[in-house]
Amino acid sequence: KAGVTQTPRYLIKTRGQQVTLSCSPISGHRSVSWYQQTPGQGLQFLFEYFSETQRNKGNFPGRFSGRQFSNSRSEMNVSTLELGDSALYLCASSPLLGTGYNEQFFGPGTRLTVL
């Protein structure tokens, strides 16, 4: 099976712009989670989607949003970019929702740089 894929891998934006990142989960996986990874804050949970519905949300401002499509692919959007949004954004998929024991399979991430 193909792994989790994320596009684009690298992105450079300027403050005030918006950005959309894409994640394709492993075939058959219905749960997609997003994380922000920075040197200062580490790995922080953004949100989780299952069956096109947001099921969990982390403590991020409303500028961060996401959605999931019927084929389980997910996008996250960040509007009005700030310098502090520069980070590696990781997507992870798993087969089911709510069964915390399930392994999450991570993608390679999208490196976002905000200038």
Add this chain to the structure above:
Amino acid sequence: AQTVTQSQPEMSVQEAETVTLSCTYDTSESDYYLFWYKQPPSRQMILVIRQEAYKQQNATENRFSVNFQKAAKSFSLKISDSQLGDAAMYFCAYRSREGNNDMRFGAGTRLTVKP
């Protein structure tokens, strides 16, 4: 809120030796899951080992084993016969069994393996 603490930002081990990475967590829950993830340089994060809190027996996966001390809220990872390929960032993570069971990660420990 659950927090995960990894008190060792960096560790180093000689090839073929054994190393233990520390992790403690704070929770009021009695049932949860604990994970160790490995993130090699510029590569995807992968699951190393996981433990269910209600199981007293420590999990093992080949050269990797954990020392789970529920009362002390400690979950250390032991790597035996260390190999050069073990060099990576290691993250300890906590996930609730119920409710908003997003994954909470520690800050990570960078492991260097010396030949």
